[in-house]
Amino acid sequence: xxxxxxxxxxxxxxxxxxxxxxxxxxxxxxxxxxxxxxxxxxxxxxxxxxxxxxxxxxxxxxxxxxxxxxxxxxxxxxxxxxxxxxxxxxxxxxxxxxxxxxxxxxxxxxxxxx
Amino acid sequence: xxxxxxxxxxxxxxxxxxxxxxxxxxxxxxxxxxxxxxxxxxxxxxxxxxxxxxxxxxxxxxxxxxxxxxxxxxxxxxxxxxxxxxxxxxxxxxxxxxxxxxxxxxx
Numbered sequence: 001x002x003x004x005x006x007x008x009x010x011x012x013x014x015x016x017x018x019x020x021x022x023x024x025x026x027x028x029x030x031x032x033x034x035x036x037x038x039x040x041x042x043x044x045x046x047x048x049x050x051x052x053x054x055x056x057x058x059x060x061x062x063x064x065x066x067x068x069x070x071x072x073x074x075x076x077x078x079x080x081x082x083x084x085x086x087x088x089x090x091x092x093x094x095x096x097x098x099x100x101x102x103x104x105x106x107x108x109x110x111x112x113x114x
Numbered sequence: 115x116x117x118x119x120x121x122x123x124x125x126x127x128x129x130x131x132x133x134x135x136x137x138x139x140x141x142x143x144x145x146x147x148x149x150x151x152x153x154x155x156x157x158x159x160x161x162x163x164x165x166x167x168x169x170x171x172x173x174x175x176x177x178x179x180x181x182x183x184x185x186x187x188x189x190x191x192x193x194x195x196x197x198x199x200x201x202x203x204x205x206x207x208x209x210x211x212x213x214x215x216x217x218x219x220x221x
Contacts, residue, residue, distance in 0.1 A: 033209075037155075042118065042200075042211035050207075088155055101204050102162050103147065108155035 002027045006091050006106035012114050013078065013085060021076045021109045023091035029104070031095075032074040036060060037088040037108075046089075049074055078111060086113050117141050120201050120212035127219050133188040135215045137201030140182065148175050148186050149200040151214070157200070160186075191219045 004025045013019045025032065031050050035043040045058030049068040063082025068074055078085045089109045094101040119138045127133050139146070148160040161168050161175040163184075168175050172191075177184040188195055196219050201212040 035211075040213060042116065042213045043202075043209075045209070090155070090157065101145070101206075101209075103149075103159060103202070103204075103209065105149075105157040105159075108157075110155070 004091055004093055004104055004106035006089075006109050008109060009107065011109055011111045013111060014114050016080045018077055018079050019111070021078070021089055021091075021111070023074045023076065023106060024072055025074075025091075025093045025104075025106075026072060027093055027095070027104060028071070029093035029095050030071070031093060031101070032068070033092040033094070033103075034058075034064070034066065034074070034076045035090045035092065037090060043090065046076065085111055087111060116212070117210040118201055118203055118212040120199075120215050122215060123213070124216045125218070127191050127217070129192060129219055129221050131191050131219075133191050133195075133217065133219075135186045135199050135201075135217070137184045137186070137212060138182060139184075139201075139203045139210070141203065141205055141210065143203040144206050145204045146177050146184050147202040147204065147209075148184075149202060151198040151200060153197075160199075188217075193219045193221050195219050 007022045033048045034046040044060050047066040049055035065077045091106040092103050121136045145164045147162050149157050151157045172189045174187040198214040198216050200214045
């Protein structure tokens with residue numbers, strides 16, 4: 001079955017530590033996205049990539065980094081510069097469907113600070 | 115200012131009730147999406163629409179482009195419909211999300 005796989009489901013970060021969240025898709029989608037979800041807020045865009053080896057900052061990119069070395073993979077690193085990293089992180093990908101983009105989501109990673 | 119506003123924020127219904135969730139947006143869109151997020155967090159796409167009305171089982175989504183408004187209806191609600199429903203719009207290269215409506219259906 002095609003889909004988006006995020007891992008791990010739960011992740012704990014210590015003070016000063018960088019952690020990496022994995023996102024893999026086998027849908028052959030060009031565009032991939034990372035969103036952060038906090039209680040009571042809509043999804044906020046961290047980074048997105050429309051093509052391999054290229055990515056753009058979203059609304060809340062500070063303290064995060066990404067890479068897009070392969071079409072299938074779009075890992076997100078939460079660096080020690082992100083002072084409030086506790087949140088639910090969702091990876092998504094999109095295709096053009098009928099002239100508009102349809103979003104597909106992974107199952108998410110809950111990141112907490114120890 | 116949020117580009118996408120949803121109402122209500124929280125909704126509790128008795129099993130069998132007809133449910134409506136509303137969404138208003140303020141930007142020009144290429145499509146509007148209704149998403150469902152269950153406890154555990156994964157999100158699935160229910161509908162993508164750019165005009166008119168779509169129906170899937172007990173779910174109906176409508177959109178009025180002139181009024182920049184969409185509704186999601188659930189007929190004969192069931193406890194398994196309990197979830198967060200999120201309205202989102204796509205503008206070609208951007209997605210904007212509402213804060214979600216948390217629905218609880220009581221048996």
